[in-house]
Amino acid sequence: MALYNAKRILVTGGAGFIGSHLCTRLLRDGYEVLCVDNFFTGARDNIKELLDNHSFELLRHDITFPLYVEVDGIYNLACPASPIHYQFDPIQTTKTSVLGAVNMLGLAKRLKLPILQASTSEVYGDPAIHPQEESYWGNVNPIGVRSCYDEGKRCAETLFFDYRRQHNMRVKVARIFNTYGPNMHPNDGRVVSNFIVQALQGKDITIYGDGSQTRSFCYVDDLVDGLRRLMDTRDDFTGPCNLGNPKEFTMLELAEMTLDIIGSKSKIVYQPLPSDDPKRRKPNIDLAKQELNWQPGIPLREGLTKTIEYFSRRLVSQKTP
Numbered sequence: 001m002a003l004y005n006a007k008r009i010l011v012t013g014g015a016g017f018i019g020s021h022l023c024t025r026l027l028r029d030g031y032e033v034l035c036v037d038n039f040f041t042g043a044r045d046n047i048k049e050l051l052d053n054h055s056f057e058l059l060r061h062d063i064t065f066p067l068y069v070e071v072d073g074i075y076n077l078a079c080p081a082s083p084i085h086y087q088f089d090p091i092q093t094t095k096t097s098v099l100g101a102v103n104m105l106g107l108a109k110r111l112k113l114p115i116l117q118a119s120t121s122e123v124y125g126d127p128a129i130h131p132q133e134e135s136y137w138g139n140v141n142p143i144g145v146r147s148c149y150d151e152g153k154r155c156a157e158t159l160f161f162d163y164r165r166q167h168n169m170r171v172k173v174a175r176i177f178n179t180y181g182p183n184m185h186p187n188d189g190r191v192v193s194n195f196i197v198q199a200l201q202g203k204d205i206t207i208y209g210d211g212s213q214t215r216s217f218c219y220v221d222d223l224v225d226g227l228r229r230l231m232d233t234r235d236d237f238t239g240p241c242n243l244g245n246p247k248e249f250t251m252l253e254l255a256e257m258t259l260d261i262i263g264s265k266s267k268i269v270y271q272p273l274p275s276d277d278p279k280r281r282k283p284n285i286d287l288a289k290q291e292l293n294w295q296p297g298i299p300l301r302e303g304l305t306k307t308i309e310y311f312s313r314r315l316v317s318q319k320t321p
């Protein structure tokens with residue numbers, strides 16, 4: 001139950017995949033939540049169970065424009081996260097990361113609030129060291145098709161640290177690695193949702209490249225717990241802090257596990273690798289363990305099973321008139 005006079009927290013991108021879980025968690029923890037979203041990739045469906053909660057408020061707004069509200073803390077998650085979505089309008093993607101950060105930092109500065117930025121493992125680009133630790137500066141193509149996202153997020157990090165240096169603000173930067181779970185967009189082209197939807201529909205499973213590239217997948221509940229803990233760290237802890245699951249899988253292993261859980265007879269087919277596709281990705285989470293006392297607890301098979309249940313329900317309800 002929400003507390004009377006509870007602190008009011010702004011979640012930008014709150015109707016998106018991770019944002020919707022974060023809003024739910026904050027309400028459960030007794031906060032009031034102001035969810036701000038322009039519904040570019042988010043959906044009312046993701047937050048439909050929250051709309052009747054008197055501690056939850058929804059505001060349609062694009063964070064590339066200034067926002068004047070009264071809150072007690074900000075989680076800045078607004079930004080399309082899947083390559084298909086962030087490459088759809090790359091200029092808007094950079095604007096969302098950069099102008100959005102300026103606007104949200106301005107709000108935090110005026111109200112003297114703590115603010116957390118959802119940054120990304122993409123700041124490491126196609127990494128030359130493995131696993132990636134926070135001290136690594138990255139290997140990013142500044143002019144490629146992923147640059148609107150990677151460089152936008154890098155510039156947002158710069159802004160967060162300059163606001164800290166110039167205005168002594170309480171900033172927190174999370175570098176989020178691949179996260180999956182219910183409320184992922186079924187058509188966002190990300191590997192987990194693609195494989196599950198393809199397998200459930202009996203379509204071919206599309207592996208890009210030879211399937212030997214790796215990713216480390218974190219279940220959304222673990223990730224949200226990490227974000228909550230990061231926000232609650234002492235004022236002088238800023239990160240950047242990696243949040244992700246260090247268990248690494250090849251895309252072929254992910255495809256085989258998905259087929260096995262669903263019991264699907266879909267065939268695996270191989271398609272060309274998109275440009276600038278990182279070959280390996282795995283977080284070093286020593287800092288999160290030490291400062292947040294956090295590490296993921298949900299193994300891939302368990303998280304995939306929950307995610308498959310979500311997509312099965314969603315596909316059935318779409319078929320039902």
Ligand code: NAD
Pocket residue numbers: 012013014015016017018019036037038039040041042043061062063064076077078079080081082085096100118119120121175176177178179180185
């Ligand atoms: P998502 O696309 O599901 O959610 C993003 C939300 O932001 C959507 O609801 C969208 O409508 C909203 N949005 C986009 N542009 C906006 C704007 N200009 N103004 C207001 N709202 C806007 O993506 P997600 O996976 O939930 O990612 C959330 C955040 O976490 C993003 O910042 C993303 O970069 C970061 N992140 C996610 C992952 C992952 O694996 N999911 C990994 C690294 C970082």
Ligand code: UDP
Pocket residue numbers: 082083178189190191192194195206207208209213215251273274277278
């Ligand atoms: N991928 C794939 N088949 C798909 C979708 C993605 O093999 O249908 C690959 C993609 O090329 C990448 C990995 O899976 O190597 C993860 O892709 P995703 O878009 O989920 O995340 P990101 O590349 O941003 O980590």
